Amino acid sequence: MEKKKARFHLHNSKYDDKWNVGIYVRLSDEDRDKKKKTDLSQSIQNQTDYCRAFIEILNGQTEEEPELAEYKVYCDDDRTGMNFDRGGFQEMMRDIKENRIDCIVVKNLSRLGRYDTEMQKYLEKEFEQNGREVRLIAIGDNYDSLYKEPDIADRFRLLINREYSEQQHRNISIGMHSMQRKGLFVGAFAPYGYQKDPENKHHLIVDPTAALVVRRIYEEYLKGISPKEIAAGLTRDGIVNPAAYKRLHGSNFRCGKKISDEEVHWRGDGVKKILMDETYTGTLVQHKQVQKKLTDDKPTQVAKDQWIRCEGTHEAIISRERWKIAQSMMKTIKRDSTKEDEVTIFKGILKCGDCRHAMRKKWDSYTHLKTGETAKYLYYNCATFRDYSQHKKNLGENAPKCTSHYVSDKLLRKIVIDDLNKIIRQVENLRELAEKHQRTPKAECPGVQREIENKNRRIHQYRERLKSARHLLYDGTISKEEYDSDKTAIQADIDSLNNEIKLLKKSISKVRDVLSNLWVERLLENGVITELDRITVVEFIDKIYVYEDKHIEIIYKFSGEFDGLFIKSV
Numbered sequence: 001m002e003k004k005k006a007r008f009h010l011h012n013s014k015y016d017d018k019w020n021v022g023i024y025v026r027l028s029d030e031d032r033d034k035k036k037k038t039d040l041s042q043s044i045q046n047q048t049d050y051c052r053a054f055i056e057i058l059n060g061q062t063e064e065e066p067e068l069a070e071y072k073v074y075c076d077d078d079r080t081g082m083n084f085d086r087g088g089f090q091e092m093m094r095d096i097k098e099n100r101i102d103c104i105v106v107k108n109l110s111r112l113g114r115y116d117t118e119m120q121k122y123l124e125k126e127f128e129q130n131g132r133e134v135r136l137i138a139i140g141d142n143y144d145s146l147y148k149e150p151d152i153a154d155r156f157r158l159l160i161n162r163e164y165s166e167q168q169h170r171n172i173s174i175g176m177h178s179m180q181r182k183g184l185f186v187g188a189f190a191p192y193g194y195q196k197d198p199e200n201k202h203h204l205i206v207d208p209t210a211a212l213v214v215r216r217i218y219e220e221y222l223k224g225i226s227p228k229e230i231a232a233g234l235t236r237d238g239i240v241n242p243a244a245y246k247r248l249h250g251s252n253f254r255c256g257k258k259i260s261d262e263e264v265h266w267r268g269d270g271v272k273k274i275l276m277d278e279t280y281t282g283t284l285v286q287h288k289q290v291q292k293k294l295t296d297d298k299p300t301q302v303a304k305d306q307w308i309r310c311e312g313t314h315e316a317i318i319s320r321e322r323w324k325i326a327q328s329m330m331k332t333i334k335r336d337s338t339k340e341d342e343v344t345i346f347k348g349i350l351k352c353g354d355c356r357h358a359m360r361k362k363w364d365s366y367t368h369l370k371t372g373e374t375a376k377y378l379y380y381n382c383a384t385f386r387d388y389s390q391h392k393k394n395l396g397e398n399a400p401k402c403t404s405h406y407v408s409d410k411l412l413r414k415i416v417i418d419d420l421n422k423i424i425r426q427v428e429n430l431r432e433l434a435e436k437h438q439r440t441p442k443a444e445c446p447g448v449q450r451e452i453e454n455k456n457r458r459i460h461q462y463r464e465r466l467k468s469a470r471h472l473l474y475d476g477t478i479s480k481e482e483y484d485s486d487k488t489a490i491q492a493d494i495d496s497l498n499n500e501i502k503l504l505k506k507s508i509s510k511v512r513d514v515l516s517n518l519w520v521e522r523l524l525e526n527g528v529i530t531e532l533d534r535i536t537v538v539e540f541i542d543k544i545y546v547y548e549d550k551h552i553e554i555i556y557k558f559s560g561e562f563d564g565l566f567i568k569s570v
């Protein structure tokens, strides 16, 4: 008890005799499906009552503990729980920051959020501000942060919540697919040169202003001007680039604000993208990239033969013939440039951390003072920086500037090798951990087992209700119509509970899958790395960012896979 009190004072200096409680309730889509019309507020009320009852019980249990005092109920309606930009949630976070509450009570952790990495961020960072900690009680999960440190079982739980959401994500993806096949535009933003039809958001119409720029780009390119030169020309003429154009238009932001240099700067790559985009011929090309999993930060590129193409869905800006000529021109030029350009192991992966553009390689040589021998060495620096220092005159004052971000190939290799080896050691630990859990499968995720038992119990209760409804029908207490509507509602509840159980059971096996996770396997197979090659880099690394302060950030392709699993367990 002594220890608890000491911790309590650390948490909270403002109110020393009680916890100020925020009750968080959320109505999910599942709630909505279940109780179709009038019962929306019912679920919110139920959750609130449930939390209040729990608080009362807890307060009645012991006199020594500081009391839990309800400050406010925070409520979100009809959100998926996938992100944290919910109004009620945001308000609660504000009240935490401003010291109005220091304890959160939720019915289940899943009410708080299902996106486990975000969830962890909040548990670990946001809640521990300025040396104070916010107590979190998740009643259904039997979790109270005051008594229990988040342990491996909790992290497995979070993984399971993710599985739930992934299922929903898959359903949404399937819906998108069928719309794309029908030639309906489903993107969030229209491609540059077009806008969404105000009458029908799945239809594109020409944006006359941007279409002028698109036509100019094609005309110049077909005349033989290179994408790089076209970009420089657009920049010189002060035309805002597509990213800035989208931003200015998306928010209807058309005040007299001065447009920054960055916003008018065009890059050759951006011009090339427009030159390759078939949309301008009136053909809708979708499904070029997919977000395979919700936890993926970046979408995965889809192979070209699997793109979904629908011709003639909207007005063309460029004729098909002209577009085709541009494509064949681009192919030949590409072939020429690769001849001299030998691929380095970091090609396409190494980026400037500050301006986010590519780092470009360069060979240089130096002479040993003693021996007089010259040696060649490879280094990289920021493409923006190099462009500007080489073409200052052409680009003009408007061009963006960056700093060198110099890093030698040798140093970079060493950093990557060291980091990868560190991860391989962590993965070895993770495997040991998972094996330990496998030996005691029942204890693996006690919360989930309990949840399955609970759901089974509820199914049983529903069946009993159905039985008594049948008796009431025979008695003549209720009409056939009343009985039928009861029966349909109850059956729907039973079905959805059965579905949830199925998902939970699947999730448990998912935990065991840690052992057979492809990345775990590949990393362990690879073993300690002594030499770095292109294959290893491409297999494991998504991006490397180099910052001017020599800080280097490596984004691995498996980043999402291990979230919340090994960061703390080693």
Ligand SMILES: [Zn+2]
Residues within 6 Å of the ligand: 352, 353, 354, 355, 356, 357, 382, 383, 384, 385, 402, 403, 405
């Ligand atoms: Zn840069």
